[in-house]
Amino acid sequence: MACVDDPARNLAKQLALFGRAVKRGARVLCTQELFASPYFCQVEDHRFFDLAEPIPGPSTDAFAAFARRHAVVVIASLFERRARGLYHNTAAVIDADGSMLGIYRKMHIPDDPLYYEKFYFTPGDTGFRAWRTRYATIGVLVCWDQWFPEGARLTALQGAEILFYPTAIGWHPGEKAKYGEVQHDSWEVIQRGHAVANGCFVCVPNRVGHEIVRTADGTPVSPDGIEFWGQSFVAAPNGRVVERAAPDREQVLVVECDLAKVETARTHWPFLRDRRIDAYGDLTRRFVDER
């Protein structure tokens, strides 16, 4: 979806979109990353800490009520205020009875031009997690996590049949003509690769719309902001994109994930059988400079 400045309106729209999904039979619903606001990380501005909220808090209360009413699982990506001066980029997982199953705090935090997340978010301390919900065992990772095969693997190793990646990624408009297609393709390919490597579904709801964040006096923080590239998608355990949204408009994707395909994928391509766990110890090193 596309966001406006007012969090209340974004929440109302999100619930309306979820309502459309439920009418079409959805049972596990996931927001994009930080659905409640524009992507404020385009600038380092202390004002934006006011957007954060506790978990549980107003957003999770609203989603819990929705989950209970419709008997659906909800994954909500939120700006978490954990304590004074301690903030995270957090996903809350609510089961189909409205109970909070737990939270995942984004483990990998980016810092790149217009994506100044290290200013706002302390790297997660939850580790990678999966939850047995009423309808599937799911794991949640958030945006930048999607570039790290380690996160996908560790979540799958806890039993996740579906990996969700609430996301807010887009193009610098000035780069789009030259690099846009390749950037989008890299992003989709690596996540399709997670589906293949782990024999699981991968669901990626991404933000859409063109956002230019402004300072308190109304000055744009960059000449042309970010054009979020939408194209939310679901990949099957064989890596195929089952469905992909448009790059330029809001959309509700409802995709059937036959969980039996996870077993089929993993016995026909038995990678979990053959992992060389005796030889993976150096994955906890920053770099293997010398032996």
Added chain:
Amino acid sequence: MACVDDPARNLAKQLALFGRAVKRGARVLCTQELFASPYFCQVEDHRFFDLAEPIPGPSTDAFAAFARRHAVVVIASLFERRARGLYHNTAAVIDADGSMLGIYRKMHIPDDPLYYEKFYFTPGDTGFRAWRTRYATIGVLVCWDQWFPEGARLTALQGAEILFYPTAIGWHPGEKAKYGEVQHDSWEVIQRGHAVANGCFVCVPNRVGHEIVRTADGTPVSPDGIEFWGQSFVAAPNGRVVERAAPDREQVLVVECDLAKVETARTHWPFLRDRRIDAYGDLTRRFVDER
């Protein structure tokens, strides 16, 4: 390339193909997996242990002479006889002066219908490795390794700018119409994902041709054998396929890999900066059944 039964003819053809590559400017050359013979692992037959050879041995001698003469690096995938009753699927890496830099013994060994490698090959004990050759720092992994992000990462963490995957993969002809396209796509996608995740080049020389292995009395071990799908390719650090060979004929690919692109990829998509090595410990577990 396509293989015949006679190892001497395969070696002669391989050297001729390498000669064509050198004429076109190649500086690092890599064979497909087990180039010296048909893909005998289609059956569990003790006869085929006779195809193995020591390293160093006749094949590495020939490649070392070639490497020295042409001042090129050679990566050769061989059936290694290490000791009586101890065999590996091994890649030898020879520098441009003809010296042996080292070997990599395939760490992940498959066992699937017509790919009965666990019968022949003891899983490698070299660990994952990279070598500083005259022209680039390279890592070598072999075929089934290509499905494991851990292997790619561990090799990249040792400085590899290019990952080579000598390969022998193909279709069961009876499955090709229904599953062939998806199988090939999964294979290419996961390796393009390794290029993206690690910001390095990935080069994959694959076998081509239709092989039906026979028992000593001439009986085919399967009705239709394996149709190796060729389509050797090189992926750039952004995951794009720079060049891809045909599925149905022998081909020499010579692809320029601008190593400066590794630095560009890794600073523009700084995944190595942000890995959460404090949280990756469970990657050495088989499954995370409980906390």
